[in-house]
Amino acid sequence: MLFKPVLLWTDGLLWLLLALVGLYAWRVRRREHLLQPWRRLLRSRSGVASAMILLAFVAVGVLDSLHFRLPLDKQAGAAERHYSPEVLSVFDLLVGPLRKQAEKTYSAPFATRLYAKETIELPDGRQLRDYPRLKYGGAHLSDPATQQAGDIAAIALQGGVWALVAGWGAALALVLWLARRRRVSPGAAWRLIRQGGDEIPWRTFLGTVAMLILFACLAAAFSAKYHIFGTDKVGQDVFYLTLKSIRTGLMIGTLTTLVMLPFALLLGIMAGYFRGWVDDVIQYVYTTLNSIPGVLLIAAAVLILQVYMDSNQDLFDTVAARADIRLLFLCIILGITSWTGLCRLLRGETLKLGEMEFVQAATAFGVGHFRIIARHILPNVMHIVLISIVLDFSGLVLAEAVLSYVGVGVDPTMQSWGNMINGARLEMAREPMVWWSLAAAFVFMFVLVLSANLFSDRVRDAFDPRMK
């Protein structure tokens, strides 16, 4: 085999989640009343723009979740092929140069020389203390001091041209698709997009896509020759690290929900539907869990997980598998501490629904509990579930950073924004200051959380019946 596929736990759960989303989309497609709120969502400009940015993040995260191990060179006489202990993803292959172009240590963004002085041996045997040239960053320039500005302009121009081509390609594809869809001529479709006559704000859509394309093209053009966000202590490209952190952030934000959803749905609906002692027990459980400060419960559980993993180190065959289990448990623990809020909401809503005529009629007809819950209660609480999932997402991404900073977050070997910020603490104290990994983590986290916040606002507006 050319490679050995690796299915990490979190990968598997991510695919499960995507399958669930696909199933939901398939159901919604054929039901007009379920489609309505999504239409409303797509009519708002900030909804469309934030959704596109979130999709870009999700695309990176999904590509980064297709893991495999490459084979090592076959040794003479060895019967079986051995695979490298390093777990790679499709995303790593796509951004190949970023991963491999490691320098010796820190270097500033777009720098051509290292951050620290070193003794360099000159060709004539003399020694000189200076900032050595980088192995990759700007290595194609013979005299960076004079050539760099021109070179950067040239690369920017090249990236801009790529973006222009790709952007017009995207616009053309949209025009043709819309013309087919609305059964008008391409010219009319173009006017529809430009003048905003359609129900969906295509101009905003196209603008966001164009900006994403421009960013991707510039990043691709520059990162082949320079380190856009510099390099970190061991010389790894910070831009690569922050891109890899996207997956961690997304996993925490989504898998936690996947973990907590069954608890919240089952217990919340049971408490509201059956009432009596069932309600009392469930209320007791969530009040107890709720009264423990979240960070402390998470810290306690992660500490215990650490102890367990330290005493059973032989369970994990690669570093990635170990880090992955820790990420999974972090999601589970976060899920256990965060289901209480949704559970309480669902209990309240179910209590209210139980009094409705259609539920009482179903009971009078002798419909079983299970069928009443599945057919009458569940569809009527789904909007609450959806709103709270989207609302929780940004908070969870932010929580990851804080937890990693406290030391109870993801594995230190895993790329995450929390770990980058944690490392930046010591870097800030250096002279001159190493600010770039902090800046990179800040920019990416800010864009992700901001678009998640905007998106969740629009989801709430579109789905909450009270907001109409």
Next chain:
Amino acid sequence: MINYILRRLLYAIPILIGVNLLTFTLFFVVNTPDNMARIHLGVKHVTPDAIAKWKHERGYDKPLMWNGAAEGAQKAADTIFFEKSVRMFAFDFGRSDEGRNISYDIRTRMWPSLAIALPVFAIGLLVNITFAMLMAFFRATYIDFAGVVLCVAMMSISGLFYIIGGQYLISKLLHLTPISGFDGGLNAFKFVVLPMAIGVIGGIGAGSRWYRTIFLEEATRDYVRTARAKGLSELAVLFGHVLKNAMIPILTGAVVVIPLLFMGSLISESFFGIPGLGSYTIDAINAQDFAIVRAMVFLGSVLYIVGLILTDISYTLVDPRIRLE
């Protein structure tokens, strides 16, 4: 009302027992004292004798729940569960794994925590309500829109960045306050003012937006329309009617955190080197001192329950219709 409070306190007991059992299970059943000893003594090359000694020094060598070897009441009392968990109900937290007296540490460390958390809470509440009132006053104008955008942007920035950025700007570039540390008495002010300011600024985004939603919801009620129809000025309506009626949701969110203020802020205390309970907890987490973490979990739960009771009592103060029976 006394009856009500007493009843609520009685309700708290099963919850605290639940918390206690949960932490006991996490710390002693899932994670055995042997494991703890191994972590503290270094994972490799640990002799069974060293483990036994470590456990004996901390009283972890007793049976978990039931001591069959002891006499009478000692069967239940001479166990880890009684010594380490049941005693917490009397606020006897025992000693940390390093041998320090936890109750003493909590008593000395709560003051620096309060010195930061109380002002952050009070000033933050005032600032957030002011901003929210301004946005509600200018509702549906560009000022309101800009305010909401600013709030969403501010709440999208991780609290860590406020702390790191604030410390860099104020302490390192402008040299206005010391970078970190703490001092007793009035000298504490210069150490406390920056974490305080950062705490307030970091909370503005989410806080003001939340209060704005509350105010706007109140502002569409009929009594507000009546007040306007009577010819009251917009300011009189906002302060006299909207703010007064929005007190219940404001209190619901605010009062419950008052007792927890005492626990301090984990991140900012450890970042600014303030010897409060927040940094105490962080240090304990990093040193894997389970005794302290256990004590803080219990304390946090007690305070949360106290907060809930206080919330109920505060309702009666702002809304005469509510009586606690």
